[in-house]
Amino acid sequence: MATKSAHHGDNYINFEKGLWSWLTTVDHKRIGLMYMISVMFFFFVGGVMALLLRLELFAPNATANVGQVLKNGDVYNQVLTYHGAIMVFMVIVPGIPAILGNFFLPLHLGAKDVAFPKINLASWYCFMAGAALAVLTFFFNKIDTGWTFYTPYSIRTGTATVMMVLGAFIMGMSSVLTGLNFIVTVHKLRAPGMTMHRMPLFVWALYSTAILQMLATPVLAITLLLLAAEKLFGVGIFDPALGGDPVLFQHFFWFYSHPAVYIMIIPAMGVVSELITTFSRKVIFGYTAIAYSSLGIAAVSFFVWGHHMFVSGQSETAGIIFSFLTMLVGVPTAIKMFNWVATLYKGSISFDSPMLFALGFLFLFAIGGVTGIMLATLPIDVHFHDTYFVVAHFHYVMVGGTLMALMGGFYYWFPKMFGKMFNENLARLSFVFIFIGFNVTFFPQFILGAMGMPRRYFDYIPAYETLNKVSTVGSWLILTGFLFGLYAIVQGIRKGPKASMNPWNSKTLEWQTSSPPPHDNFAVEPIVTAGPYEYR
Amino acid sequence: MMWFNIAKAQSFMPTQGTEIAKQVDNLYGFLLITSFIACVLVIGGMIYFVWKYRRKTPNDKTAYISHNTFLEFLWSFIPLVIFLAVFVWGWYIYHNMRAMPKNALEINVLGKQWAWEVEYKNGYKTVNEVVVPIGQDVKILLTSSDVIHSFFVPSFRIKQDAVPGRYTALWFRAEKLGDFHIFCTEYCGTSHSAMIGKLKVVSREDFDRYLEQGQEERNLPLAKKGEKLFAVKACASCHSVDSAAVKVGPSLFQKFGHEEEMDNGEKLKFDENYIRESILEPNKHIVKGFPKGVMPTFQGQLNENELSALVEYIKELK
Ligand code: HEM
Ligand SMILES: [Cu+2]
Secondary structure (H helix, E strand, O other), rough: OOOOOOOOOOOOOOOOOOOOHHHOOOOHHHHHHHHHHHHHHHHHHHHHHHHHHHHHOOOOOOOOOOOOOOOHHHHHHHHHHHHHHHHHHHHHHHHHHHHEEEHHHHHHHHOOOOHHHHHHHHHHHHHHHHHHHHHHHHHHOOOOOOOOOOOOOHHOOOOOHHHHHHEEEEEEEEHHHHHHHHHHHHHOOOOOOHHHHHHOHHHHHHHHHHHHHHHHHHHHHHHHHHHHHHHOOOOOOOOOHHHOHHHHHHHHHHHHHHHHHHHHHHHHHHHHHHHHHHHHHHOOOOOOHHHHHHHHHHHHHHHOHEEEOOOOOOOHHHHHHHHHHHHHHHHHHHHHHHHHHHOOOOOOOOOOOHHHHHHHHHHHHHHHHHHHHHHHOHHHHHHHEEEHHHHHHHHHHHHHHHHHHHHHHHHHHHHHHHHHHHOHHHHHHHHHHHHHHHHHHHHHHHHHHOOOOOOOOOOOOOOHHHHHHHHHHHHHHHHHHHHHHHHHHHHHHHHHHOHHHHHHHHHHHHHOOOOOOOOOOOOOOOOOOOOOOOOO | HHHHHHHOOOOOOOOOEHHHHHHHHHHHHHHHHHHHHHHHHHHHHHHHHHHOOOOOOOOOOOOOOOOOOOHHHHHHHHHHHHHHHHHHHHHHHHHHHHHOOOOOOOEEEEEEEEEEEEOOOOOOEEOEEEEOOOOOEEEEEEOOOOOOOEEEEEEEEEEEEEEEEOOOOEEEEEEOEEEEEEOOOOOOOOOOOHHHHHEEEEHHHHHHHHHHHHHHHHHHHHHHHHHHHHHOOOHHOOOOOOOOOOOOOOOOOOOOOEEEEEEEOOEEEEOOHHHHHHHHOOOEOOOOOOOOOOOOOOOOOOOOOHHHHHHHHHHOOO
C-alpha cells in the first residue's frame, strides 16, 4: 500500500502500480514519461512518411523505378501534409518542453511538482485528444493542404481541413496550459536560495518558451477558428470569391508560426547549455548573456513574421522592415553560439554520447543559422523562397537543432529518469549514423534549392535527379541511426546496469536526489547557496 | 577577389539570364564566403577546443572563466555590423528588382490549376509559354483564377505570387537568348509540380513575327482553332488526345460516337451535346472510375464560337 511518504526503495515508477495509476497521475515525472511515449509514437509515424516521401523523390516519374511509391500527386501531397503537421505540432513543438521540461523543471528548481499538477495532466489529455483528432482524419478524409493550411486552397480543397484544424486548436490549448504552468512554477516554487540568476539555463529557456506559448498560441487558435468558420459558413474573411483577403491568412498564420519556430528551438538551446557545461566540467561562459538572449529572441520573434511573405504581394516597405528586424534576431543567436564554443575553452571535455549530440547540434545549427541569414536577405530570399533551399534550412534548424538537442538531453537524463544506464557504444553508433545521414540527406537540398527546385514537388525535371538520389540514400542512413538508438533505449530500460545518483558529476539539483527520483523528488528540501555550474 | 569568383562559380545558381541575376549572385557569393568563414570559426573552433581540452584524467582541473565583457561586446558587435551591411546591400538590389520600369512591354499571366495562361496586348493567348524579346524591359502582370500560385524563373532570380482577387507584378530584362523554366512555387494541389512553363527569349524580329503569327491564327479553320483552345485552356493537362492513356480525366482519343458508362451505371452517347455539357457542367455526369469535382466548369469562359471549335476538334480525334 502506497503511503504519501517516500520510504526506502520507493521511486516515482514503483510508487503506485497499474495503468490506471499512470492515467490519473499528477506526478510531473510520470506525465513527462507519458509525453515521451506519445511523442515517440508520432515521431515514428511522421518518420515513416518522410521515408516514403524521399522514396518517391528517388527519381523523376518519367523513369520507371522505386521512385513511384506514392503514385500520383494527391497521395504525395497528403503524405507530405501529415509528415509536416505531425512533425511540427506533435513532435518538435511539444518535444523538449513536454518531455524533458515536465520531468526536470521542478527537479531543477528543487520543487516537489509543477504549480498546477492537475492542469499538467489535463494538458496531456488535450494533447492526446487534439493529436488523435488530427491523425484520425487520415483514415477517412485525408487533407492535402500542407501544414500551413494556406487559403484559398485550404477552403476549396474538399477534405477534412476543419477536423484537422480543430485538432491543432486543441493541441494549442495543451501548449498554453503547459506554458502557464511553467511560468507560475518558476515564479512560485523555487527552493530556498534559488534566485532567478541561480536557475539552470534550461529553466531560463523553458521560461522564455512558456511566455511565447502563452502569447502566440492564442493567435493561431483564432486563425484556425476563422478558417473553420470560413470553410463551414463561407463568412468571407480569407476567400477572395467572397470578398476576403487570402494573404491575411498568411499574416495571421505566421504571426503565430514564426514565434513557434522559436518555441521549437529555444528549449533546445537550453538543453545544449546544460550538456556543454556538464561534459566540459566547466562553468558556462556568459550565463547572463545566454539567459537574457533567450528572452530577447522571444521578444523580437513577434515582429519578424513578414519574412515568410517577401513575395506574397506585401509592400516593398513591409519587406524591408521585416528583413531588418530579422537581421536583429540573428545577433542573440550568434551570441549563444560563441558562448557555447567559449565554454569549451580550457574545459575537460568527455565524449559521452549526450555530448556528441550537443556538438552535433553546434555543427548543424551553425549551418542552419548562416543559411537563415541568407534567407533573411531580401533579394536572395526572392530566389530561395519555397524552394528546396528552405526545406534544407528548416531541417537543419529543426532536426539538426531541436531533435539533436532532444536526443542529447534524453541520453543525458536517461539515468535519472529510469535509474539505469544505456549502452554507450550503441548510443554513439546511433549518433554517427544520424549525423552523417542527416548531412547526406539535407545538404544536397541546399544545392537543389539554389538550382531552383521548388518545394512540395512530387516530381521534378531530370536536371535535379542525381542530388535527389543522394538525398534519398541519406534518409536510409538516418533510419539506421534511429534504429540503433531505439535499441539502445529499450535495451537500457530493460537490462541496463543500475545508475548512480550522479553519473556525469553534474552540479544541478536534479542530480542531488536518487535515480530514479522518489515520488516527491527530494527526501529533504534542498537549499541553494550558489549558481548552477560551479565547477572549480 | 579570386575567392569571390570561386564562390560564385560554386554557388550552383542557374544561368544568369538578367542583370539582376548578376547582382543577386554577387551578394550571394559574398554571403557564401562570410558564412563559410563564420562556420570555420565556430565549427573549427569547436573541433579544436574539444580536441585540445579532451578529458585526460577523471579529475582534470578546469579554468573558471565566467565571462569576458570585451570579447562578448566584440562578438555581438561584429555580427551586427555584418548583418546590417548585408541588409543594406540586399535592400538596394531588392529595390532594383521591385521598381517597375516605365514603358515596359506588358504581358498578362493568369495562374490556374495547373497551367499559366498568357495573354499579350494584341489579344494573342498561349499557355505555359511566355515569349519575350531580348534586351527589353518586360512587366508581367499576375493574377490567379483559383488559388495562390507563384511565378518563378530561376535563371532570372525573380519570383512573385499570383493571388486571386488582385494583381501583382514583376519585371525583368532578359539578356540571354534561349529557353528558361517557369516553375510554380506556391503549393496549389494535385499537379503543382507539373505546372511548368517555358520562358523563351528571342530576338526582336522573331518576337514581332511571333505576335503576327498569333494574329493569323484567328482566321484558322474551326478544328484548328479548337486545338489551340484545347491547349490554351489547359484541357490538355488533364485529358489525353493521342492515346487511350488516362491522365487526371478520361482520354478523349477516338471517343466520338461511342458510348460512355457513367458512375451511376447509365450509358451516354459521346456526341456534340455531351461534349458541350461536359465543358459547361462537368459534374452533372461523371464517367465511371473518375472522382467528382475535379474538372472546373468553363461556364462564362468560352463563347459559342469557341465551344463549337472545341467540339469540332474533339470530334476529329479519330
Ligand atoms: C528522416 C528525416 C526526415 C526526412 C527524410 C524528411 C523529408 C522531408 C521531405 C522529403 C519533405 C518534403 C519537402 C517538400 O517537398 O517541400 C519534408 C517536409 C517537411 N518536413 Fe521533413 N523529413 C524528415 C524529418 C523531419 C522532422 C524531424 C521534422 C520536424 C520538425 C520535419 C518537418 C518537416 C516539415 C515542417 C515539412 C514541410 C511540410 C510542408 O511543406 O508542408 N521533417 N520532409
Ligand atoms: Cu501553382
